[in-house]
Amino acid sequence: MGSLTLCVCYAKMCLIGGRRHGYARHYLGGVKPPTDMNKRIVKNEEETREFGLELAAAASAGQIIALTGGLGTGKTTLTKAIGEGLGIKAMITSPTYTIIHEYQGGRLPLYHFDVYRIDGADDMYELGFEEYFYGGGLTVVEWADRIPELLPPDALRIKIDFMADAGRIYTY
Ligand SMILES: Nc1ncnc2c1ncn2[C@@H]1O[C@H](COP(=O)(O)OP(=O)(O)O)[C@@H](O)[C@H]1O
Ligand SMILES: [Mg+2]
Numbered sequence: 001m002g003s004l005t006l007c008v009c010y011a012k013m014c015l016i017g018g019r020r021h022g023y024a025r026h027y028l029g030g031v032k033p034p035t036d037m038n039k040r041i042v043k044n045e046e047e048t049r050e051f052g053l054e055l056a057a058a059a060s061a062g063q064i065i066a067l068t069g070g071l072g073t074g075k076t077t078l079t080k081a082i083g084e085g086l087g088i089k090a091m092i093t094s095p096t097y098t099i100i101h102e103y104q105g106g107r108l109p110l111y112h113f114d115v116y117r118i119d120g121a122d123d124m125y126e127l128g129f130e131e132y133f134y135g136g137g138l139t140v141v142e143w144a145d146r147i148p149e150l151l152p153p154d155a156l157r158i159k160i161d162f163m164a165d166a167g168r169i170y171t172y
Contacts, residue, residue: 040170041163048074048168052081055156059086059138061108066144066151069160074168075142076114078160082140083110094142099127102137109137116143124150 042048067075076094083092086106095101095114103110111132158172
């Protein structure tokens with residue numbers, strides 16, 4: 001992190017230098033994009049499920065998984081598998097209209113966001129997103145590319161693209 005870094009976020013409090021202030025961590029201009037990207041190809045929905053189970057097994061409290069990919073790429077399907085892997089018994093459904101669904105009862109709470117319909121960062125502040133992002137659960141965000149300025153640098157970003165037939169490729 002550079003000594004003087006321009007803050008490009010819309011968070012309530014700005015800062016210089018990249019340290020966490022209060023609730024909000026910040027996306028800062030000058031943070032280097034990761035260069036060591038992983039790729040994972042799955043051939044069918046069962047392999048997507050296996051990937052979700054692995055992500056859940058590796059997840060820790062406060063982690064954010066930021067999913068990017070068009071309609072039908074399987075963001076919700078992957079999140080269901082993550083929930084299953086955490087041991088959540090409730091049926092996981094897309095929070096398309098409510099933006100956030102919260103699930104308890106697993107190894108970690110699951111906070112499932114779908115931010116397709118939000119109208120910028122202000123909507124997220126109204127929802128109190130920081131309580132989730134910086135809480136003690138695992139946060140999964142669908143359409144995360146709509147809120148780049150609110151994603152902390154350590155979020156696990158996963159881009160999903162269609163492959164032939166029912167295949168998907170995950171880049172993260
Ligand atoms: N490999 C796969 N991974 C995930 N979903 C798949 C796969 N193959 C087929 N599908 C189907 O694609 C659809 C994905 O829908 P959904 O998970 O709601 O996508 P999104 O949330 O990205 O819009 C589901 O109907 C699912 O059954
Ligand atoms: Mg979805």
